[in-house]
Amino acid sequence: MADKQFKKKISEALGNDVLRGALGRFGDAYTISRAKAYEGYDFKSISDNIAEVKSYAASHLEEMIDQFEQSATARGAKVFRASTGEDAKQYILELAQRRDVKKIVKSKSMVSEEILLNQTLISAGISVQETDLGEWIVQLAGQHPSHMVLPAIHLTKEEVAHIFSGHLHKLNQPVIAELVKTAREELRKSFLEADMGISGANMAIAETGTLIMLTNEGNGRLTSTLPPVHVFLVGIEKLVPKFEDATHILQALPKSATGQQITSYVSMVTGPTPAYYSDGTVKDKEFHIILMDNGRRKMYNDEKFKKTFQCIRCASCLNVCPAFQLVGGHVYGHIYTGGIGTILTNFLNSEKDAQNPQNLCLQCGKCSEVCPGKLDIPQMILEIRNRMGEKEGLPFTQKFALDVVSNRRLFHSLLRVASVAQKPFTKGQPVIRHLPMFLSGLTEKKSLPAVAKVPFRDIFKTIKQDVKNPKGKIALYAGCLIDFVYPKIGEGVIVALNEKGYEVVFPEGQSCCGAPATYMGDRNNARKCAIMNIEALEAEKVDYVVSACPTCTHALKESFKELLQDDPGLAARAEELSSKSKDFSKLLSDLGGLKPGGDGVALKVTYHDSCHLKRSMGVYAEPRKILSDTSGVQLIEMKESDRCCGFAGSYSIKFPELSTPILERKLNNIEETGADVVVVDCPGCLMQISGGLDKRNPGIRVIHTAELLLEKRKKLKNKTK
Amino acid sequence: MRIDHLTELYERFKAKLEGVSGECYRVGTASEAGELICNVMLEKGIRNVALLKAPILDKGNITYQIQSAGITVYTDHFREVTPTADAGITQVNYAIAESGTLVQADADANVNQRLCSTLVPIHIALVSTSALITTLKETMAILHQLPQIPGFVGFITGPSRTSDIERVLTIGVHGPKQLVVVFVDEQVEEVI
Numbered sequence: 001m002a003d004k005q006f007k008k009k010i011s012e013a014l015g016n017d018v019l020r021g022a023l024g025r026f027g028d029a030y031t032i033s034r035a036k037a038y039e040g041y042d043f044k045s046i047s048d049n050i051a052e053v054k055s056y057a058a059s060h061l062e063e064m065i066d067q068f069e070q071s072a073t074a075r076g077a078k079v080f081r082a083s084t085g086e087d088a089k090q091y092i093l094e095l096a097q098r099r100d101v102k103k104i105v106k107s108k109s110m111v112s113e114e115i116l117l118n119q120t121l122i123s124a125g126i127s128v129q130e131t132d133l134g135e136w137i138v139q140l141a142g143q144h145p146s147h148m149v150l151p152a153i154h155l156t157k158e159e160v161a162h163i164f165s166g167h168l169h170k171l172n173q174p175v176i177a178e179l180v181k182t183a184r185e186e187l188r189k190s191f192l193e194a195d196m197g198i199s200g201a202n203m204a205i206a207e208t209g210t211l212i213m214l215t216n217e218g219n220g221r222l223t224s225t226l227p228p229v230h231v232f233l234v235g236i237e238k239l240v241p242k243f244e245d246a247t248h249i250l251q252a253l254p255k256s257a258t259g260q261q262i263t264s265y266v267s268m269v270t271g272p273t274p275a276y277y278s279d280g281t282v283k284d285k286e287f288h289i290i291l292m293d294n295g296r297r298k299m300y301n302d303e304k305f306k307k308t309f310q311c312i313r314c315a316s317c318l319n320v321c322p323a324f325q326l327v328g329g330h331v332y333g334h335i336y337t338g339g340i341g342t343i344l345t346n347f348l349n350s351e352k353d354a355q356n357p358q359n360l361c362l363q364c365g366k367c368s369e370v371c372p373g374k375l376d377i378p379q380m381i382l383e384i385r386n387r388m389g390e391k392e393g394l395p396f397t398q399k400f401a402l403d404v405v406s407n408r409r410l411f412h413s414l415l416r417v418a419s420v421a422q423k424p425f426t427k428g429q430p431v432i433r434h435l436p437m438f439l440s441g442l443t444e445k446k447s448l449p450a451v452a453k454v455p456f457r458d459i460f461k462t463i464k465q466d467v468k469n470p471k472g473k474i475a476l477y478a479g480c481l482i483d484f485v486y487p488k489i490g491e492g493v494i495v496a497l498n499e500k501g502y503e504v505v506f507p508e509g510q511s512c513c514g515a516p517a518t519y520m521g522d523r524n525n526a527r528k529c530a531i532m533n534i535e536a537l538e539a540e541k542v543d544y545v546v547s548a549c550p551t552c553t554h555a556l557k558e559s560f561k562e563l564l565q566d567d568p569g570l571a572a573r574a575e576e577l578s579s580k581s582k583d584f585s586k587l588l589s590d591l592g593g594l595k596p597g598g599d600g601v602a603l604k605v606t607y608h609d610s611c612h613l614k615r616s617m618g619v620y621a622e623p624r625k626i627l628s629d630t631s632g633v634q635l636i637e638m639k640e641s642d643r644c645c646g647f648a649g650s651y652s653i654k655f656p657e658l659s660t661p662i663l664e665r666k667l668n669n670i671e672e673t674g675a676d677v678v679v680v681d682c683p684g685c686l687m688q689i690s691g692g693l694d695k696r697n698p699g700i701r702v703i704h705t706a707e708l709l710l711e712k713r714k715k716l717k718n719k720t721k
Numbered sequence: 722m723r724i725d726h727l728t729e730l731y732e733r734f735k736a737k738l739e740g741v742s743g744e745c746y747r748v749g750t751a752s753e754a755g756e757l758i759c760n761v762m763l764e765k766g767i768r769n770v771a772l773l774k775a776p777i778l779d780k781g782n783i784t785y786q787i788q789s790a791g792i793t794v795y796t797d798h799f800r801e802v803t804p805t806a807d808a809g810i811t812q813v814n815y816a817i818a819e820s821g822t823l824v825q826a827d828a829d830a831n832v833n834q835r836l837c838s839t840l841v842p843i844h845i846a847l848v849s850t851s852a853l854i855t856t857l858k859e860t861m862a863i864l865h866q867l868p869q870i871p872g873f874v875g876f877i878t879g880p881s882r883t884s885d886i887e888r889v890l891t892i893g894v895h896g897p898k899q900l901v902v903v904f905v906d907e908q909v910e911e912v913i
Contacts, residue, residue, distance in 0.1 A: 026888050075872075133894055134885035152885055160886050180883060180891045187895065188840075192804060208870045218839055218881040218896025224873070225835040243870065247861045258884070261737065262820045262857070265896065266876035273830040273872040276800040282832060 006356040013327040019154045027325045033259025049248040051310050051374040057239045058300050058309035064206040064239040072209030072289055075271025082292040085115030096126055099229050101196040107223040108132040109200025111233050113335045129190040131219040133183050140167045146329030148315040149257045154328050197227035203246050204238045210270040212246055214263040221267050228275045229286045236296050237309050249312050252372035256314035299347040304383045310373035311340055317367035317377055322644050322662045323360045332357040339367050339377040346384050358384050362651055363519055364644035365615035389521030398520055406528040408511035415484045419451040445660045446691030449485050456487035460506040470503040472543035479552035480512050481683035492706030493548050493584050500591045509536030513555035519649050530560040539577040548584040548706050550613035550682045556581035585681055585705050589622040598631035598712040605633050606675035609642035610682035623681055623705050630712050636673040647688035663692045678702045730818040730853040737821025741879030742892055747904040751781030754905045759790040761901055767807040769793035771837045775812030776909045777847045799833045809837035812847040819856045822878040830872030844897040850904045
């Protein structure tokens with residue numbers, strides 16, 4: 001759970017309008033320029049290629065390192081293997097002292113930030129100059145980079161001018177072109193005077209001993225051209241087997257990082273090259289390469305995190321992350337920020353350092369969609385969360401809540417009690433607008449739905465299913481929100497499936513799918529929920545299991561299998577359940593869809609994609625087809641329809657301060673469409689979005705696809721009768 | 722056919738280079754390249770230039786042409802002259818049409834090649850039209866087939882740039898602020 005200090009950092013970041021403005025503008029522009037850069041390229045095949053060559057290198061790591069050392073050495077480089085950051089720092093310091101180095105220029109190296117190399121060198125009396133503009137600004141400001149590719153994205157030109165004026169003893173105006181000119185002049189001196197250069201690399205080619213770096217400013221070229229001593233500091237994950245394998249990464253890195261076709265400069269260095277010495281002679285420079293582990297092997301040896309080797313450090317996962325866009329990098333607390341940064345911090349710094357930032361992940365999956373290395377970042381963060389939960393246990397309140405949820409009878413009777421107990425807050429409304437004191441954050445910018453008076457499991461018994469000669473039987477899995485808050489959705493599902501000729505059953509023993517436990521890092525309770533539902537649903541006895549909540553569907557299809565893989569009997573049943581489970585709109589469309597129809601009354605509708613439905617199940621065309629087949633419905637697409645609404649289960653409770661602005665962006669996009677109704681397929685999104693609209697624009701309704709069908713087709717049915 | 726193909730590649734290169742704020746020209750002979758370069762330099766007010774000896778420059782007698790235009794030409798002591806020279810002229814090995822990229826891949830990793838193309842505010846690059854390669858992928862294959870990967874392979878795509886302050890694109894940080902590329906059709910024998 002996020003601690004107070006961490007919460008404070010979040011609120012400071014949120015209060016920083018400059019930061020939010022810069023991150024927001026960049027986030028918007030990035031999506032567009034990335035898409036443009038990939039025009040005419042097949043992103044999938046490029047990322048397949050990257051995953052292939054990088055996973056090969058990961059699984060042949062020792063061989064790669066040996067080969068790299070051999071080929072680089074053959075070309076005259078000195079290769080040093082550093083198992084820790086200390087080893088690397090010591091090597092560089094000794095080398096600098098041996099060569100009587102006074103001034104060092106550095107081109108961008110995140111690894112050197114990771115091990116705090118500058119501190120070591122500076123305390124030994126050596127001048128160290130960052131030369132990447134962003135890194136230099138951050139260095140002068142005495143800060144850490146807040147983004148892997150854009151280190152100073154959190155600073156404004158005014159702040160940069162102020163930093164420059166303070167350090168360079170001359171007044172700098174906040175004019176970007178002038179500031180860049182100042183940097184050129186100041187750093188040019190450093191380049192010309194430096195007696196040592198230190199660089200990071202984007203790739204290290206095992207076959208040829210070549211180091212490749214991508215820069216835009218030209219600092220990489222100068223660092224590898226001017227100083228007579230050059231050190232490359234490289235993490236072992238940068239290894240790529242063959243020279244031509246670099247093509248794939250060259251194709252993806254600039255496009256994914258900054259939306260550029262290619263960076264202004266790509267420099268490939270193989271062995272020492274000639275350089276000018278201080279006496280004016282030209283001869284081969286002294287050339288060192290440090291291959292550093294510092295916790296990396298441990299990460300790649302861990303089956304669940306092996307794929308982090310496929311990361312090419314483009315930072316696109318940060319750029320599309322709704323949470324990162326709000327808080328920026330410094331909140332993450334360490335050198336590596338964002339989703340991938342949380343994972344790297346966990347291994348390269350410490351598990352403790354990752355404890356707070358891992359909470360920031362919404363599990364929306366947007367990062368995985370754009371990752372050129374095919375990393376499932378949310379899944380890895382969840383694994384970290386689970387391991388932490390197992391090791392340290394969850395805080396009492398959370399643990400208690402999850403223990404309750406995994407005990408069906410207790411949970412359900414509490415929900416029934418709640419429908420009565422909530423009355424003072426609902427004032428007879430279907431929503432709760434105000435909560436007392438410490439819970440008020442939850443209802444600040446949105447309302448919460450009231451628990452239904454009669455749960456769906458009771459309503460179900462009263463629904464008459466008029467299906468003659470049913471084609472088959474479908475078990476309805478309602479999930480908590482449909483069962484206890486939005487029973488109408490369940491009715492809509494039944495009516496639609498009845499129309500397709502199927503009888504729907506409601507297995508009584510079903511309960512929470514365990515997603516809250518899964519996403520809070522409580523595998524134990526998640527497992528209990530899995531077993532309870534597998535036994536209740538008895539998938540063996542039905543043709544399909546339908547759920548109208550994609551988070552639940554994801555649990556039925558994926559999580560149960562993972563949670564029970566160690567128990568062959570239950571795993572087989574989980575597999576059976578998985579194969580029969582479908583989300584409502586997907587099942588309806590697989591069954592051939594409904595006959596086009598509807599009441600024909602004009603209704604402007606916009607559609608919000610739920611994270612689980614779109615990204616984990618690939619379902620987004622189906623619900624749109626259902627909508628457009630309903631007469632009267634005019635579908636207007638909203639901007640960023642698949643961007644998370646900010647609900648993300650317990651996230652909106654843990655971080656209302658982040659969930660709220662994410663929701664507001666969604667509401668803006670909804671309002672822009674001019675739609676009367678927002679249709680969703682996830683009751684969680686429904687709760688979040690309708691909560692926000694209720695406070696801000698009660699004229700717009702939010703309903704589930706199944707409810708829309710119920711409303712628009714019921715009237716028709718009545719008419720035709 | 723070959724000429725048509727090269728023209729198509731040239732057009733693609735030009736569009737890509739101009740997209741990243743570079744200037745692109747094409748001439749028939751090395752001598753014409755000299756004339757063009759003189760005009761470009763006079764127009765830009767360049768008074769002195771660091772020029773690295775290369776086959777096209779020799780063939781077109783370009784050093785002489787530039788001097789005749791009243792511009793000072795430095796042909797040595799590059800470590801001293803390039804930090805303050807108005808411009809640098811070099812010949813590069815290849816050009817990639819796909820991205821508008823120049824490729825420096827001298828077998829001897831000549832440090833002067835880099836000084837004359839990185840420290841100067843304006844880089845004028847000469848390249849043989851026949852050295853156009855369609856894609857990055859092919860380029861990597863060609864480099865790989867060389868007897869060995871040159872000590873320094875430099876890809877240059879447009880002038881130096883940064884967006885590190887407020888994500889505002891600014892041209893010319895550490896490297897050149899302007900990049901002028903001149904394609905020369907005339908086949909000039911490589912002298913190495």
